[in-house]
Amino acid sequence: MKLSPRDFARLVAKPDPALSGVLIYGQDAMRVALKRQELIAATIGPQGEGEMRLDRMAGAELRRDAAQLLDAVKAQGFFPGPRVVFLDSVTDQGAEAVQAALSEWRPGDAQIVATAGALKASSKLRKLFEGAKAAGAVAIYDDPPTQQEIEAELTRAGLSDISPDAMRDLTALSRLLDPGDFRQTLQKIALYKHGDATPLTPAEVADLAPASHEAAVDDLLHAVAEGESAKIGPLMVRLHAQGVAAVTLAIMAMRHFRSLHAMNCDPGGPSAGIQRMKPPIFGPRRDRLLRQAQGWGLVRCEAALATLTEADLTLRSSSNAPSMAVMERALIRLAMMARR
Known part of the structure; x- marks a missing residue:
């Protein structure tokens, strides 16, 4: 049968x-x-x-x-x-x-x-x-797990007291991770919450989720988008010491500001736009990106993308300008733009 x-x-x-x-x-x-x-x-x-x-x-x-x-x-x-x-x-x-x-x-x-x-x-x-x-x-099939399957996994992992926001983030996380990685993450969360009677929160989900290879650059991009220009230099030095190339930073910065631009382009505004993002955005990072999108607006996001495109073209050209210096200058310009 x-x-x-x-x-x-x-x-x-x-x-x-x-x-x-x-x-x-x-x-x-x-x-x-x-x-x-x-x-x-x-x-x-x-x-x-x-x-x-x-x-x-x-x-x-x-x-x-x-x-x-x-x-x-x-x-x-x-x-x-x-x-x-x-x-x-x-x-x-x-x-x-x-x-x-x-x-x-x-x-x-x-x-x-x-x-x-x-x-x-x-x-x-x-x-x-x-x-x-x-x-x-x-x-x-390779379809994302259903709500029923996620709840069954949570029950097996010993998780019962979960806030609605945490459930939303776990659902988004299940679409990002392989099934085996997702199950291991739930087991790690269950071990962390063992003996803790408080409900699972989105912040705990974000802290216990597997870190991506992009996590080290997130601090820099958030500093840029939130106008914290004083943090850019030290973060650039640290990333350069880790072997992150300027072109990589340009690509990831473009991706970040394209996300902010896409949120602002949604007819329902950034709050509706962030719901449609692929892959899903969850946890405290979701609230942070939403604030950034609302602060930048559509016009300034387009200006930021123009600045990053210019820097990317310079990096890929035959220019003798130091690549990290070109990227740092562009990011500082964006951070100053965020303050206006």
Whole structure:
């Protein structure tokens, strides 16, 4: 049978002992692995508790010994409780061995949990699980997690008291990070909030979120956009010592002021414009950028972009001017412009 993501969520919440096997397939190996972990843990218990009732088998091994899957399914375990045979990265070449195991499956045998990469509709393996009455297949797509999936992740991580603003930022963060990184971030937040009865705040989400490679430049760009010209020189020296090139600063400054310009171009104003930004902006940085966009306005944002374009052309030309000095001069001009 073909399982939808909602059907799969119900299966994880309440495993069906009458199912002989489930195929989980998709392009993103990390997403597939996380779903497989959820299903196996729901069937035999968390890692450690049900480890002795789990058999692992690589899909490539079926080409050398097709009967080993059926043997594993029929084997009698020493420990009471449901058993699972995890078949990792199976392909159409192992479809015959899987078919034999599914056809011989009887209640009490080990359930098969198989994973695969992206499968076409013509795939033998996919047709096998989708056409079986006592087995199912679910496709895992690269879509951002739904609100229900995020809430389930929060529950698993032990997070229950979350402010609406923090939930909004976690939703935005889930669209920026890979599923595995997002789950690790939630676990880190849960560890940080352990024993703390206060609700999770947006500031805590921002502090505990993984830092991007652009974080070191943010202080400089905020200083420029907020008119703090005295901070520009020391920050430029520090970034230069870290190996950040002037052209890199020009590109990131252009990106920053384009974001402010896009917010001001929205018919609903900067407050509506920041809601449409891709990737999403969350946490205290969201409020800070909104204040900057409101302070600069559309006309001055366009003047700032003209100044940065001129500096970028100078950096890429045959001019002998020191590149960091050219960039520092342009940024100071912008900071002075912010004060007007």
